[in-house]
Amino acid sequence: MIRKGVTESFGAAVSCLSTSHLTDEVIRRSKGMILDTLGVGLLGTSTPVFNTVLQCSQRQQALENSKVWGRPGLSLPPQYAAFVNGVAVHSMDFDDTWHPATHPSGAVLPAVLALAETLPVKPSGLELLLAFNVGIEAQGRLLRFSKEAHNIPKRFHPPAVVGVMGSAAATAKLLGLPAAQSIAALAIACSSAGAPMANAATQTKPLHMGNAARGGLEASQLAFLSLEGNTQILDLESGFGAFYPDYVPHPLAEVTPTSQYRWVLEDQNIAQKRFPAHLGMHWVADAAIEARAKVLDKFPNADLSHIKKITLRVPTSRYVDCPLPVSEHQARHSFQFNCCTALLDGEVTVESFSKSQMNRSALKEMLLKVQLENPQDNHSSFEKMYCEIAVETVQGEMFTARCNTFYGHWRKPLSHEDLVRKFRANASTVLSADVVEGIIYTVEHLDTNQDCSMLWSYMHFNKHMMYRDERRSSALA
Incomplete structure (x- = not known):
């Protein structure tokens, strides 16, 4: 058997991983990540930085549109919906954190939900979970190719580098791209990667997350239209290796329909924050x-x-x-x-x-x-x-x-009850109690839900705003 290169192995994994490869532990942990991300995203729709990027993004128009979280009647082209919703997730630095260091969910979930809404055949909850986990997995594997990545970052904000790759992998999976086009999506996304740490502690930092969500989604859409990139993007020092001086990549294990797959999320849990600040x-x-x-x-x-x-x-x-x-x-x-x-x-x-x-x-x-x-x-x-x-x-x-270890760290994770309590507190700032409970129920039953469109519909509500006609919103954009 000819050994695959690193990029080739990633493309094959994105294409070949299926819902049968998801394990109970990965499903359980990723449901918690999704619920937490939706909650902090809803809370973030009240921030000045979200309102600023929303105002700018409303200038864009398209035939296909996806819902903006917490803004009834307002939709944007999917890549811009991914952008503004991604900004909302990180606007208070309240989203989850992983090791090696990054915020894994905020770059992936807004892109996956924005894309899913526009697909002619809506994905099942299990298919949504698969795409989300493919995006998380890509980030986890790439981070493990560098020892520098294990430390608190000094030069660039990791979501802007690995997050855009995760968004590309997740949306490529949701689009059903074959291996070659999945590789192209990763290559295209790599040219959108990077953001300096100098913008930490400013209103610009949340844009790193929104840009990662948008860039990955755009990369998959371009790959779907047959745009190509370097087919060895993850193998080369001048490719993804440009971000890490000690980058030493290696191919992923072969994925077959009947093989078991060991996800990074099974071995490395997530930190979920109790208050909105740097970890x-x-x-x-x-x-x-x-x-x-x-x-x-x-x-x-x-x-x-x-x-x-x-x-x-x-x-x-x-x-x-x-x-x-x-x-x-x-x-x-x-x-x-x-x-x-x-x-x-x-x-x-x-x-x-x-x-x-x-x-x-x-x-x-x-x-x-x-x-x-x-x-x-x-x-x-x-x-x-x-x-x-x-x-x-x-x-x-x-x-x-x-x-030595705070409550919420991956070594001492939040209990399910406290995670749900955090979601309720965050989401109830925007949504009514019945909608909050609807999201909790939908997320907890994603793996058995054949139609998850209610999820993005719930996220569109706002108890403080009257429903606005979408055509009027578009005319004012």
Whole structure:
């Protein structure tokens, strides 16, 4: 047997993987990922960055259209629906995170749902799950070809690199592209990859996710129309290897209709966040909440705003070292802000990043008391990092705490009950209670649902908006 090249093996896998290859564990985990992504996406439709990109995207028109989440009566060409819905997912940095580091779901699910809505024959729930998992799998395999990818990123935002490849793989699967066209989709997508980390902690960062969803979908549509690219895109240093200096790819295992397939998602679980901020903030918040409890246990009436000094021991990472954040996006990427918020309030929530909470004098004063240390054994990796906090009171007392693994990390995943609770809290900001429950039921029964069109129909509602005629919306675009 002639051994396949890396790109050839990926094309064959995208083409040959079928619903029979899905395992119970992959279905269970991916349902949770889908539900969480839909919830944070709905919540994200209230953000300024979503409204800005929606206004821009409404200038586009097409014969085929897909629904915009949380905007009754408003549809866009599928690639632009994927774009704006992808932006919504990452607009608060509330979406899931994987290891090696990336946000896997936000680049794939908006593209899959936007495309599915336009297909002449709507996919079953199991077919939707398959396409989604093919997109997740492509990302997981590509990330494992680089040791650098295991660390907190320094140069580029991973969803903009592996996410667009995942979107292409997922939509190629949903379109039923053969191996050669699946390879073309990956090659085309690779030319849309990349976004610098300099735009982290700004309104532009969520665009990385939207661009990945859109770019992958467009790549599959172009491949479907017979556009070609380099057939060795994943083998070459000048191909996908351009993003990772230590890129060492290897072919995927052969996929046959009767063979078993070991998915990355079976071996590596997902981190799902309890509050909308960079993943590293969750170690800090948990450690700070523990330290706060120790202070209040000894001094029940203590005024936490009168702490003398706070020392945080965290990994070196410049883009999340933001001593005095002035915007919500900077606050979501600030070790100092999330530490002080957790100390003052005993929690970090969606509301913590509002202007009123950020502008509190007690918080601003406490931020000035935080000192960061970067111990050599505290590695810049979501797999290995920890957070230690030392709080010194005005009385000279010292209280310490350490978080090695926060609740929600892949080593300590959210329970199903807490994941559903998070979805309800997020989705209910946009949807009525009966629609929220409808989405939960639909997602939980995706593998047995022969028609999943209700899923994107539910996502189109908004309890705060009257239904608007689509023709009128198009005329105003």
